Amino acid sequence: MTNVAAILNRDSVGQSSSSLSIPIKNIHLPTNQPRKYFNAEKLAQLVTSVKEHGVLEPLLVRPLKNGEYELVAGERRLRAAKEAGLTEVPIIAKQLNNREAVHVALIENLQREDLNPIEETDAILDLLGLVLELNKEQVIALFYQAHHAKHRGQELGQNVLSQLDTVQQTMQEVGRFSIDSFRSSRLPLLKLPEDVLEVLRQGLLEYTKCQAIARVSDKKVRANLLNTAITEQLSLKDIKLEIQSLKAEDKQTPQNLLSQRCKDIGSRLQKSKVLDNSRNRSKIKKLWLSGN
Template sequence: MNKRSTYQLKGVDALFGGSADSADGDASQTEPVQVELDLIQVSEQPRRYFAPEKEQDLIQSVKQYGILQPILVRPQGEGRYELVAGERRYRAAKAAGLKQIPVLVRSLSDVEVLEVALLENLQREDLNPIEETEGILRLLELRLTEPQATILKWFNQSAHPERESADNVIHGEKWQQLVGIFETLGKFTPESFRTNRLPLLNMPEDVKASLRQGQLEYTKARAIATVKQADVRTELLEEAISQGLSLSQIKEKITAYRLENQSVKTRSLKQEFDAAYSQVKKSEVWKDPTKQKKLRKLLKDLQALVEEESPG
């Protein structure tokens, strides 16, 4: 099942010319009209990354065939419009040098504008898991009129149904609304979203950035995120992207790193002593009178320790 048939929340119909609730019926149109590109302004959109190669493909398509699916706008007065959904097509039209594009005009509130833009973003076939997770959380904020921190707290509380606080949450009106939203989305349950997607928010920022930019698949990113040492993780991340490492190759490298790290931790006391002795011999401490005194004291302590073990 593709995302277009998965996400069917109220507002999506407006993207394809269907009915939608309107604040001003006179301003809304059921058929696309041609509008000058210069009359359309672009406000902040949920989508933050566009793959350059896919943008180029779309630009070439627009040059050859034009805009096949109208973008969605809302009236701004004085013959101007604000883009609601279809930013990728809008950008491609500008790059292709088009002067006019087909649009559907809908009178939508600020909340509806953001909701429809989020829904269109969720319908993308190339949507990555981190964008999807953030998009759904933003949609929950809008629908439930609650801050994300509160919604995340509900999810955490629902993980412990035996507790009284969880019982209060899952039987509350807002939680029932949340359950209904997930039923309408048709892809997750609140529990599967909590266990499979919310952990993405705790990934290291460098890994999340690679996911957002489509540089790395979710399964590879999740494996790399398990490496806690930042410099090792960064090196592995760069290698995975530049060399196109497979998931099995990434896991092999992580296992090798952990085995090496473990061997350092578990080497014998004698090996540690030998290593320290070798470092001391090569160091400059012999030339420092203050450090020489400390060395003499350490040497006496070692001699005393050895004499304790010697038979009397």
């Protein structure tokens, strides 16, 4: 695994680095940018700060051709600078290949405090996929393979053990999770319903709220509750009360009332032992058939 610190401090071995200000129009976004969602309120706060103080932390870029650059890290600062009306921004330029650029961008994003849990999970899986040269599904399977082997006392092959060692090193670089804690606290998020997952990805609701709403099985009802929770800024307590109310309403539908009534009648017949008498069974059968 290539260490990010080593990538960014290679000047001593002949790689070039520079710090200067360049026109914003000369900076281009990469085709595969790790960060996909930006909190509008926090971005507005950054714009205000940039208008007052400028961009205090240089953007990390890599040189292209003819004085053009590709952004590696700092898209929020770039967006804020554009909205603040700046024409130039400070940069640090590094010679990075495609793999290194993605690696650095993922680590930089993971070190930010405003990532929501899904963004964080996606970024870690992308990073692991990069260093292990596996797709997302294979990385996830590796976590569960390690978990099952540990609890069943099974031995893992040398290739898998080597991959898990790389995972552990990467987790240490990120500095937030162990293999077990990531599997237990983050991978379950990916099993949320897609509509809930999308809301969580965009940072529109906190995880605890999304987790509660995910328990609503009816898609239409769940979608309405998601929309209400976002637009009315419902608290977790409010959401739980809404869900309880929905369950109560669901139990009062004519179909459910009739179904419950039939169950009650059947239970009473069983308890009264009226069905033990063949004559009574015959009468009940005739009544049932006449009702159909």
